[in-house]
Amino acid sequence: MRIGIDLGGTNVSGGIVNKSGNIVYSHSVPTEVDRGSQQVVNNIITVIEELINKKSPSDTIEAIGIGVPGIIDSDGVVIECVNLNWKNIHLKKIVEETIGYTTYLANDATVAALAEAEFGSLKGIDTGVLITLGTGVGGGYIINGKMMTGPNGLASEIGHMVVGDNNIKCNCGRTGCLETFTSSTAIIRRAKVEIINAPYNLIELSDFHKKYYKNLNDITGEIIFKYAKENDPIASKVINDMLKYLAKGIGNLIVTIDPQVIALGGGLSRAGDYLISHLKEKVELERIFKAINPPEIVLAKLYNDAGIIGAAFIDKYVE
């Protein structure tokens, strides 16, 4: 059996995962970010110890892994984690010294990519990328069947690729990042601006405008996609521009990583086939040299449990 831990801003969730990728026992505790990094690390250890205690005596622990929403270097140090307000926390070392087992760490988007590689949309793929479209934009690579995160853990931080000139400052420090064009945060901000600035002729045609003009703070990414699917002119414009820049980002992945498959995960990917079919049209416009086919673009298959499942299999994908 394997143990996977999904370290989130709200909860530390863990599970015993069997070789088929099923979570046979799970346990979670609040992360308690505001009580500081030492408490958060204690909570992680509590969850791991609970899971170790619950295994049947005949089971051996094949691997323990933790998915972390931050940047992890090749020594297992969490260099930066904005959500947890962490800098340079030696998580791997602390956990291993306490529990006495080798522990593997990876970024949460990489972990989600590993879950897809083991059981989902990237299964059997030599070179693939998972793009997670949520409040931020993350990425995870499978390169020659292994994970690749780079010496500083920055490879696959694709949300921070510059894809245009928008003068919107990203939390990474740059402007024009993919995340500032294509995250739910970005499209919600953009939708508010489009509603506020809508010309009269569009207002008349937009149910999205009618419903949310006085309720701007109720807008979610899901709602924008819902109206875009109904061809609402304002919502469609927002999604059209989002997909244009997402396609530029995919074009950049093609000329830096050359993936055979690109899988889309994260909350916004629940827009499903609408997202995929409209995105493919935009990617066609960003094709590099017509002789070469673009990568396949598909939906991720694992959602809520990908963080635990992928973490349990990190060891299989370490180079």
Add this chain to the structure above:
Amino acid sequence: MRIGIDLGGTNVSGGIVNKSGNIVYSHSVPTEVDRGSQQVVNNIITVIEELINKKSPSDTIEAIGIGVPGIIDSDGVVIECVNLNWKNIHLKKIVEETIGYTTYLANDATVAALAEAEFGSLKGIDTGVLITLGTGVGGGYIINGKMMTGPNGLASEIGHMVVGDNNIKCNCGRTGCLETFTSSTAIIRRAKVEIINAPYNLIELSDFHKKYYKNLNDITGEIIFKYAKENDPIASKVINDMLKYLAKGIGNLIVTIDPQVIALGGGLSRAGDYLISHLKEKVELERIFKAINPPEIVLAKLYNDAGIIGAAFIDKYVE
């Protein structure tokens, strides 16, 4: 001994390279692009056979490699080569069947990166990128000490990364590519526009304008850098913008590849320390998360012979 071939648009140049990276015998013939791909392939074979015949009887051939200015897939097929007007030429297969030796192929920028890894600025580096700044912009990766070009040979085609919105159509089909901001072609075009549109107050201050207003077609990348070094306001503006976008491209490499060292080669890199010091200032502005140091930025060390030397060592860097 090793044999390296540098396939260029004008000449097919080859050399016998010893283990110290010295070319001990060289031979070259015209490429004859206009006589078609079969003739070009024959010329490549002629050069290889001449080199094989010149080796001393006691020497064994350790490897034969060819650097190609195009996109090569993992089977050694040249999928696209704009300069030679090639599409889907099975170069590896044809050469091997004729000469009877295993032959390694790689893109010319990758080959230059391998030469740097073996004998130059990337020696001993685990993860590094060579950026070639010439009439186009190319890239070559060293990842975990090996080359990485991707299943379709598109990884490291970094000249075609989108880094801004400029509406300039690249020969790859996209707009906003790094190459359209930072190649010598790009800065020459930009310099002409800046000279033509220069306001009166700048004209008075610009020797660059005075000298080239009536000789626009004499402008070269080297000349623009020369005037920028003298603080000419028009030339400085062109170089400043070039470096701004080159820094965005380097920022994108950081979040996709995470290199420890970035080496600059190609004709424009002859601007030397001026290029490096001004570029570093711009890269500082594109830093991702302040906790993580940017990669080292250095000049490539091998110039004219890098194509032959790198080609002779491709086999050592195949994954």
